[in-house]
Structures are given as structure tokens and as C-alpha cells.
Amino acid sequence: xxxxxxxxxxxxxxxxxxxxxxxxxxxxxxxxxxxxxxxxxxxxxxxxxxxxxxxxxxxxxxxxxxxxxxxxxxxxxxxxxxxxxxxxxxxxxxxxxxxxxxxxxxxxxxxxxxxxxxxxxxxxxxxxxxxxxxxxxxxxxxxxxxxxxxxxxxxxxxxxxxxxxxxxxxxxxxxxxxxxxxxxxxxxxxxxxxxxxxxxxxxxxxxxxxxxxxxxxxxxx
Amino acid sequence: xxxxxxxxxxxxxxxxxxxxxxxxxxxxxxxxxxxxxxxxxxxxxxxxxxxxxxxxxxxxxxxxxxxxxxxxxxxxxxxxxxxxxxxxxxxxxxxxxxxxxxxxxxxxxxxxxxxxxxxxxxxxxxxxxxxxxxxxxxxxxxxxxxxxxxxxxxxxxxxxxxxxxxxxxxxxxxxxxxxxxxxxxxxxxxxxxxxxxxxxxxxxxxxxxxxxxxxxxxxxx
DNA sequence: CGGGAGCTGTCAGCGTTTTGTCAGGTATGT
DNA sequence: ACATACCTGACAAAACGCTGACAGCTCCCG
Numbered sequence: 397x398x399x400x401x402x403x404x405x406x407x408x409x410x411x412x413x414x415x416x417x418x419x420x421x422x423x424x425x426x427x428x429x430x431x432x433x434x435x436x437x438x439x440x441x442x443x444x445x446x447x448x449x450x451x452x453x454x455x456x457x458x459x460x461x462x463x464x465x466x467x468x469x470x471x472x473x474x475x476x477x478x479x480x481x482x483x484x485x486x487x488x489x490x491x492x493x494x495x496x497x498x499x500x501x502x503x504x505x506x507x508x509x510x511x512x513x514x515x516x517x518x519x520x521x522x523x524x525x526x527x528x529x530x531x532x533x534x535x536x537x538x539x540x541x542x543x544x545x546x547x548x549x550x551x552x553x554x555x556x557x558x559x560x561x562x563x564x565x566x567x568x569x570x571x572x573x574x575x576x577x578x579x580x581x582x583x584x585x586x587x588x589x590x591x592x593x594x595x596x597x598x599x600x601x602x603x604x605x606x607x608x609x610x611x612x613x614x615x616x617x
Numbered sequence: 618x619x620x621x622x623x624x625x626x627x628x629x630x631x632x633x634x635x636x637x638x639x640x641x642x643x644x645x646x647x648x649x650x651x652x653x654x655x656x657x658x659x660x661x662x663x664x665x666x667x668x669x670x671x672x673x674x675x676x677x678x679x680x681x682x683x684x685x686x687x688x689x690x691x692x693x694x695x696x697x698x699x700x701x702x703x704x705x706x707x708x709x710x711x712x713x714x715x716x717x718x719x720x721x722x723x724x725x726x727x728x729x730x731x732x733x734x735x736x737x738x739x740x741x742x743x744x745x746x747x748x749x750x751x752x753x754x755x756x757x758x759x760x761x762x763x764x765x766x767x768x769x770x771x772x773x774x775x776x777x778x779x780x781x782x783x784x785x786x787x788x789x790x791x792x793x794x795x796x797x798x799x800x801x802x803x804x805x806x807x808x809x810x811x812x813x814x815x816x817x818x819x820x821x822x823x824x825x826x827x828x829x830x831x832x833x834x835x836x837x838x
Numbered sequence: 839c840g841g842g843a844g845c846t847g848t849c850a851g852c853g854t855t856t857t858g859t860c861a862g863g864t865a866t867g868t
Numbered sequence: 869a870c871a872t873a874c875c876t877g878a879c880a881a882a883a884c885g886c887t888g889a890c891a892g893c894t895c896c897c898g
Contacts, residue, residue: 503789533784535829547856548828585858591876806847
């Protein structure tokens with residue numbers, strides 16, 4: 397999945413890129429209105445995240461031009477807080493959703509996912525590896541077809557492993573994903589979560605590669 | 618696209634006509650409640666803009682009569698400033714949007730366009746999940762076939778959950794939807810609404826996924 | 839104009855669930 | 869066999885969400 401993030405504040409842009417990549421998307425960023433317009437017009441994205449205040453051409457104009465050209469990818473607009481007119485103009489210009497700044501990254505990712513899925517037309521949001529199935533929309537997990545109750549933290553851990561099912565994920569990376577970088581946690585916290593999960597899941601789901609990290613078993617053992 | 622503007626102040630009516638025609642719509646105006654009712658009942662409009670204070674029959678009554686007759690065109694109601702009850706009654710009577718007077722013409726046009734666009738892609742009026750049925754036109758809720766009286770806020774919450782019934786909706790998103798971004802609310806306000814709703818609905822309707830958000834139960838448990 | 843009713847946000851406190859930490863234990867690789 | 873990496877169960881703190889009471893507000897009705 398390819399995402400274009402148009403945002404001229406370099407810090408926010410970097411955060412966007414990080415968060416969306418963590419969510420498994422391929423992300424390109426762009427800080428200029430004209431560039432954005434060109435990119436959106438010529439490349440195929442599954443989603444565009446569009447800030448309104450941009451150099452050379454403002455976001456709304458960019459969006460309108462895209463739509464006028466028949467470009468129909470979903471666009472999530474970032475609006476200034478409380479600026480309701482912006483939202484109205486946004487709808488009018490063809491935006492699919494908005495998010496007022498400032499926003500929490502998790503929420504942005506959630507919306508992004510929703511938009512992508514909607515546009516994909518009914519593509520189910522669930523993925524499986526071996527006996528394990530995750531539905532990131534319902535935030536529910538199935539193990540061998542049986543519903544499994546997981547806590548938020550556990551579920552996020554599983555999702556992350558699912559997302560990167562093709563490789564072994566190092567503990568440091570998991571820690572960072574689960575807790576942001578505010579780490580004041582002992583490294584052991586992660587092990588505790590894994591242990592609790594394994595008790596629920598049974599054996600043969602979460603594998604360990606000693607010295608490297610964790611992975612989901614059963615994909616292509 | 619055909620628009621009916623019902624407004625008894627000739628100056629505002631003229632402005633409406635001008636603005637909407639500039640936006641590319643075919644506009645008919647009408648200054649009388651009874652005439653409006655007749656027109657809306659017999660002609661096919663893509664949008665009606667409806668002032669509430671009208672001679673011979675007030676706007677709300679007109680709207681209710683239309684809806685009772687199964688007329689489902691989108692209606693944008695013009696309300697007096699700050700008259701919150703009017704807005705509630707408006708929604709209740711089947712309005713799709715409202716605009717407090719005085720308003721800027723650009724905003725009216727933007728909303729009008731949004732409504733027309735939305736109506737182009739809208740499905741049926743009533744939807745169900747489990748025991749809960751919502752009729753968005755009449756703003757009525759049924760629980761197990763029994764009518765349920767909900768407040769405007771409660772109903773909006775339910776509608777939003779219904780709209781996104783395929784996923785778990787995070788509290789932040791609900792807050793934003795319910796209150797716009799004027800937030801000076803405590804996060805707890807949402808919980809209060811949920812609690813009140815649950816008391817009315819009984820158990821097994823609104824579910825919580827701790828750490829993620831709320832959802833309507835019974836869809837495909 | 840005043841009382842009353844309905845709606846809704848705030849607050850404080852509660853119970854539950856979640857989760858980090860600790861103190862050992864067990865496996866693994868060299 | 870030894871050190872290191874990882875696992876586990878128990879515990880306590882913290883987070884989270886729920887609830888009931890209350891007060892402010894608006895609107896309605898006399």
C-alpha cells in the first residue's frame with residue numbers, strides 16, 4: 397500500500413512517515429503544493445494525507461485539481477483546530493475524511509486504515525498466519541477459529557508481528573512500537589506480555605529466535 | 618440539479634437564488650409554507666433549502682409532512698441563531714443539515730453541495746445491528762422492535778456507531794464527531810452519554826473493547 | 839416573569855482489568 | 869559447564885471505564 401503524506405512541517409511529516417510505516421505502508425512525503433499536485437496526478441497512491449497550508453499551492457486547490465482530473469484516491473485532510481469552514485470546504489473539494497490538528501498518531505493511522513479499506517471496497521481487514529487470525533477493525537483475534545480475548549497491548553503486539561510476519565522482529569523494535577520511545581520500562585515487560593499471550597494462544601504461535609527476536613510461526617515455517 | 622429555496626424574506630431569497638445559480642444549480646424559490654409543501658410533494662428536487670418561519674404553514678410542519686409522505690430529498694434547514702431546540706426539532710423532523718442565520722453564502726453553497734453529493738450515494742434510511750434499529754430520517758430508534766426515546770446527542774452517537782458498525786470506534790473519534798472540535802469537554806462526557814444510553818438500551822448493545830473504543834454488538838459476534 | 843422539566847457536562851469515587859516489576863527458574867549456545 | 873538469554877508466576881500499582889449525584893443550561897408553559 398502506497399501513501400503520500402503532504403505536509404510542510406518537517407517534524408510532523410517525519411512523524412507521519414514513521415507512524416504510517418510502522419503500520420505497514422510505503423510512505424512518500426512531500427512538502428510543497430505544486431509537487432504534491434504533480435505526484436498525486438501522475439502516481440498511483442492508495443491514500444493521500446493532505447495538509448492544507450502548503451507552499452506554492454494550498455491543499456484545497458491541489459485536491460480540487462486532482463478531482464477535476466478524475467483522480468479518485470481517498471484523501472484525508474488535516475485541518476486546523478476548530479476551523480469548521482475548512483472542513484466544509486474540504487468536503488466540497490472532495491476530501492474523504494479530516495482530522496483536526498493536533499491529533500494522535502494512532503488515530504491518524506486508524507483513519508488511514510479505514511479509508512484505505514473503504515476504497516478497497518469491502519476488503520476484509522483480517523489477516524492470518526497459521527492458526528491465528530487478526531481483525532484490526534474489530535480488534536479481535538481468533539485462534540483456530542475460536543475467539544480469543546486479548547488486551548489492547550497484547551493485540552497491538554500481535555498486530556505488529558502479523559504485519560512483519562516475514563521476518564524476526566527484535567525486542568527493541570517491539571518495545572519501541574508498543575511504548576513509543578518514552579521507555580522507562582524494564583526490558584522484561586515485553587517478555588511478560590509475550591508470556592501472557594503464549595498462555596492464551598497455546599504453543600506454536602509466537603516463536604523465539606534466541607538473540608534476535610520474535611515471530612509468528614506457521615506462515616511458511 | 619434542481620434546488621428549491623423556501624424563504625419568505627425576499628432579500629434573502631434573492632441572495633440564495635443568485636448564489637446557488639452561480640454554483641450551477643437550477644433554483645426555484647417559494648415564500649409560502651403551503652406552496653412549499655405542495656411543490657416539495659409534487660416536484661422532484663435534489664435539495665430543498667428551508668427557512669422555518671413561513672406564512673400559512675411553518676417550515677417544520679412542511680418538512681414533517683414531506684417525510685410522512687415518503688419524500689426523501691435532502692433538506693437544509695435555516696435556523697435562527699442559537700436556537701438549539703430548533704435544530705433538534707429540525708433533525709427530528711427529518712432535516713439533513715442546518716445552518717444558523719445569519720450565514721455566509723459561501724458556506725451555504727458548500728453545505729448544499731455536500732448534501733447533494735451525500736444524497737447521491739446514500740442507501741436505505743433505516744439500518745439494524747442486532748436488536749437495534751435506527752431510522753436516520755425519522756431520528757427514531759427501536760430496540761427489539763420497541764420504540765426508544767433518545768436525546769439528540771444519544772442518537773447521534775448511535776448513528777455514528779451504526780455507520781461504522783464494522784469496526785471499533787475510538788473514543789477520540791466519537792468525541793470529535795459529537796462535539797466538533799470546540800472541545801472543552803472532559804473525556805468523561807462521552808462515558809456519561811454511553812452510560813445513559815446503556816441504561817435505556819439494556820445490555821448487549823453497546824460493547825466496549827477496553828483500550829480501543831466502542832462498537833455495536835450483535836452484528837456478527 | 840418564574841417555576842419546572844429535560845438534557846448534558848462535571849466531578850468524585852469505585853471496581854475491575856491490565857500491566858510493569860521482581861524473583862527466581864529453565865533453556866541454549868559456546 | 870557456564871554465562872547469557874529468555875520464561876514464568878505472583879504481586880502491587882496504575883490505568884481504564886463505569887456510575888450516581890449534582891449543577892448549569894435551555895426551553896417550555898403557565
